[in-house]
Amino acid sequence: MNEIKMNRTRRAFFLRGGVVLGAGVATAAAAGALLPATCTAVPDRLQELQRELTNHQDREAIRQLHLAFTGAIENQAYETAIELFEPAANLNLSGLSAVGKPAIMRLFLTQYRQQQARVLHSAYRQSPRQQQDLVAIAADGAHATATFHCEVELSCPLAADSTLAQMARLQGQVAERHWEAGRLEARYVKTEGHWKIAALRYLAA
Amino acid sequence: MVTRSYRSLQMHRIPYTDLTEAQVTQALRPTASGPSSKSAFSDVFAGKHLKIVTTDGPRLEYNFRNSHELELSENGGKALKAGYGALDSRGLILLSHMIPGTQRGYEVVVDPRTRLATVFEVSFSGYAAAETAAAAEAKRAPQFKNGQRNREAQRKIWFGYVDDGTAAPAARHAYTNRLEGKGMYWRQDNDIELLEFYVSILYSNFIELTRFGGEMTICAPTDYIMVNDHQFIYSRIEAEFSGTLTVQIIDLFEMSQKGVRLGLNEKDELEYYLYSGNGETTGQIASFEVFGNNAETRGSRRLYRPLETFEVMTDDEVKDQVLNHAHAFGDGHGSGAAGMGGYKGELVTKFAGKSLTARMDNGGPVIQYEFTDGKQLKWRYEGNSNWRDAWYEMYEPDEDLYFFAHLLDAEFPRSCAMVALDMKNGLSTIVKGTTGTPFRNNETHPTYYFGVFQMEGAPTPPQYLRHGMTDEMVGEAYTWNYSPGNPGLTSMHLYATPSTYSWIIFQPDGSGGLQWSSPGWYSKLRDGVYIMAWVEEACNGTLGVILLNKKIMHDAGFGYHVGRQGGLSLSVIGARARHAGKFEVKKHLGLI
Numbered sequence: 107m108n109e110i111k112m113n114r115t116r117r118a119f120f121l122r123g124g125v126v127l128g129a130g131v132a133t134a135a136a137a138g139a140l141l142p143a144t145c146t147a148v149p150d151r152l153q154e155l156q157r158e159l160t161n162h163q164d165r166e167a168i169r170q171l172h173l174a175f176t177g178a179i180e181n182q183a184y185e186t187a188i189e190l191f192e193p194a195a196n197l198n199l200s201g202l203s204a205v206g207k208p209a210i211m212r213l214f215l216t217q218y219r220q221q222q223a224r225v226l227h228s229a230y231r232q233s234p235r236q237q238q239d240l241v242a243i244a245a246d247g248a249h250a251t252a253t254f255h256c257e258v259e260l261s262c263p264l265a266a267d268s269t270l271a272q273m274a275r276l277q278g279q280v281a282e283r284h285w286e287a288g289r290l291e292a293r294y295v296k297t298e299g300h301w302k303i304a305a306l307r308y309l310a311a
Numbered sequence: 312m313v314t315r316s317y318r319s320l321q322m323h324r325i326p327y328t329d330l331t332e333a334q335v336t337q338a339l340r341p342t343a344s345g346p347s348s349k350s351a352f353s354d355v356f357a358g359k360h361l362k363i364v365t366t367d368g369p370r371l372e373y374n375f376r377n378s379h380e381l382e383l384s385e386n387g388g389k390a391l392k393a394g395y396g397a398l399d400s401r402g403l404i405l406l407s408h409m410i411p412g413t414q415r416g417y418e419v420v421v422d423p424r425t426r427l428a429t430v431f432e433v434s435f436s437g438y439a440a441a442e443t444a445a446a447a448e449a450k451r452a453p454q455f456k457n458g459q460r461n462r463e464a465q466r467k468i469w470f471g472y473v474d475d476g477t478a479a480p481a482a483r484h485a486y487t488n489r490l491e492g493k494g495m496y497w498r499q500d501n502d503i504e505l506l507e508f509y510v511s512i513l514y515s516n517f518i519e520l521t522r523f524g525g526e527m528t529i530c531a532p533t534d535y536i537m538v539n540d541h542q543f544i545y546s547r548i549e550a551e552f553s554g555t556l557t558v559q560i561i562d563l564f565e566m567s568q569k570g571v572r573l574g575l576n577e578k579d580e581l582e583y584y585l586y587s588g589n590g591e592t593t594g595q596i597a598s599f600e601v602f603g604n605n606a607e608t609r610g611s612r613r614l615y616r617p618l619e620t621f622e623v624m625t626d627d628e629v630k631d632q633v634l635n636h637a638h639a640f641g642d643g644h645g646s647g648a649a650g651m652g653g654y655k656g657e658l659v660t661k662f663a664g665k666s667l668t669a670r671m672d673n674g675g676p677v678i679q680y681e682f683t684d685g686k687q688l689k690w691r692y693e694g695n696s697n698w699r700d701a702w703y704e705m706y707e708p709d710e711d712l713y714f715f716a717h718l719l720d721a722e723f724p725r726s727c728a729m730v731a732l733d734m735k736n737g738l739s740t741i742v743k744g745t746t747g748t749p750f751r752n753n754e755t756h757p758t759y760y761f762g763v764f765q766m767e768g769a770p771t772p773p774q775y776l777r778h779g780m781t782d783e784m785v786g787e788a789y790t791w792n793y794s795p796g797n798p799g800l801t802s803m804h805l806y807a808t809p810s811t812y813s814w815i816i817f818q819p820d821g822s823g824g825l826q827w828s829s830p831g832w833y834s835k836l837r838d839g840v841y842i843m844a845w846v847e848e849a850c851n852g853t854l855g856v857i858l859l860n861k862k863i864m865h866d867a868g869f870g871y872h873v874g875r876q877g878g879l880s881l882s883v884i885g886a887r888a889r890h891a892g893k894f895e896v897k898k899h900l901g902l903i
């Protein structure tokens with residue numbers, strides 16, 4: 107996902123989230139000024155606002171985690187991508203699957219890094235269906251699910267081992283490159299205050 | 312005529328010394344007094360002060376005492392003295408000097424009219440550190456199979472301007488693809504003559520006519536920088552060879568060059584001189600970027616280092632592979648679909664049940680064939696009673712012109728036969744591919760044989776007429792798309808001389824990228840129909856032989872390779888072509 111698109115995505119989120127959060131805080135402040143000090147509703151309202159704030163922070167953290175994953179894949183920073191998963195995570199990207207962090211590491215460092223896979227994710231961009239994105243935080247505040255609509259650039263590595271193919275690979279060439287609409291569905295878990303990917307799979311639209 | 316004596320070896324066969332840093336320092340010592348030049352130095356800077364500011368690079372403050380001595384302060388540091396030389400290319404100035412006692416120096420191009428400057432910060436003994444860092448970033452092992460390459464010039468390019476105390480100009484020189492596709496002939500003031508082909512934005516292909524007598528062209532990583540619509544800066548480093556740096560200004564109005572060469576030649580002797588030259592264009596072939604792509608942000612330069620990636624095998628390893636792991640066309644299961652045969656033609660099977668004799672002239676092979684079916688044949692040398700079985704594949708690249716191949720005897724070295732049969736006149740050509748060269752066992756080499764074939768229903772062959780070697784393809788450039796998809800497996804061939812060719816790998820944006828060259832041979836079968844053979848010497852060892860048909864812009868061919876992976880293989884090549892253009896170089900090669 108290029109920088110402009112990432113910023114647009116973030117900006118769009120901040121805009122939507124910011125308006126909601128801003129409205130909530132303003133409302134609470136105004137209500138607090140009008141209500142008597144002894145009113146029992148105030149602590150409840152503050153707790154509610156705290157929950158909303160935490161919820162928004164978690165949603166933003168998950169969106170950042172998602173952007174970190176897509177950015178790492180685009181930049182072929184596979185070691186960075188691996189660290190975004192929790193130890194027992196599972197991953198399924200267009201037919202390539204792995205369960206557990208060691209297997210995910212092998213997937214990225216062999217299938218992806220050495221271009222052994224039949225098809226690779228090489229870039230992501232915004233989807234017209236982005237408005238249907240969903241991030242849901244569980245009541246326990248430690249689990250979440252998300253759906254991110256996107257378009258993925260699928261690259262088919264050059265299978266040949268000729269000089270020509272070797273030189274083409276050095277330049278980042280592939281046999282075939284095309285965009286496909288789909289969505290990334292994910293589960294997340296929060297441990298020690300940080301969100302990690304517990305499961306991630308790509309589904310074509 | 313140049314009187315310098317060269318080895319008879321092709322450049323890629325010369326075992327350049329892996330010099331130590333101390334040896335390089337010693338060899339560069341004479342650079343302290345500046346370069347030599349056959350033509351007079353420019354005195355444009357004599358007595359003047361020049362301050363160059365670069366973007367993210369050095370700040371250079373010069374005081375020129377005269378036309379060959381300067382004082383330089385780098386980044387405000389202490390001034391140091393050095394010898395220098397400068398040449399004036401119609402107002403564009405090339406300045407060259409080293410920093411005494413170091414392996415560093417600068418080649419600077421200054422345009423006083425615009426106040427823009429491009430600075431080449433040149434150094435030696437920098438490969439190891441750069442390669443170590445690059446390998447760490449790419450998480451791969453560093454490439455030192457061919458040594459530390461201390462002799463290889465390294466360059467950083469900085470774009471900047473002359474600071475005269477007024478506001479800095481907004482523009483800068485920039486990388487460009489405006490020279491891409493152009494060919495030049497140059498004759499320098501030192502009598503050196505060259506052909507240069509700028510068919511990539513990252514590489515160039517050149518041949519010193521006064522050196523090799525018109526044999527192999529050589530490829531080098533290259534920078535192309537635009538000064539204006541007719542003046543350009545070209546620089547190359549002969550990486551994988553001597554490591555010598557060339558920086559030159561090219562003026563396409565005047566067809567002139569002003570340049571500098573800096574490096575250690577094959578005898579480890581210093582070459583540091585300025586040169587002037589005049590030339591002419593040899594042609595302009597197509598480029599394949601979308602319109603509007605000017606390659607100004609081309610990214611970092613990439614290098615192809617085949618001496619690192621070549622899989623050198625021992626005698627025993629090669630012997631084992633060719634005797635025990637030989638496969639032709641997947642042993643009948645087909646080949647090439649995932650490689651260079653994605654556009655292979657329809658398999659010809661109609662010779663099944665037929666017999667023929669291919670009879671080559673002048674003591675060449677005479678081979679009798681019985682085609683068992685569409686994939687297997689029996690063959691024997693005439694006079695030999697033993698028939699051998701072999702897998703084969705046959706194609707029809709032109710009407711009634713058939714091309715098939717099979718392995719020959721299981722012996723070491725091992726050969727294959729690639730046989731063309733012309734049913735319109737009874738002529739035949741065999742390209743015999745054999746493993747091994749005097750340099751490496753797992754390279755291959757071809758031998759051409761011309762003759763006839765005899766077969767029931769075929770024409771009575773002529774007595775005198777034969778297929779033959781040709782120079783008709785010299786100067787031509789073709790793109791070859793070996794597999795479907797975008798971009799698929801695609802390259803461009805440049806048939807630069809009668810005995811060499813180079814291939815260019817397109818970058819994702821369609822611009823020319825990495826390039827390498829090899830010996831190549833061309834024979835003519837019919838008008839517009841040729842057999843072209845090449846050996847990827849010192850980079851892969853593969854023999855490729857294609858029968859190309861300009862009428863349908865398609866080929867049929869075969870690859871012959873021995874390696875640890877896959878053993879000895881004979882496989883199919885099939886690609887679709889586009890004509891990219893032609894360079895008129897024959898007169899410079901003595902062909903007309």
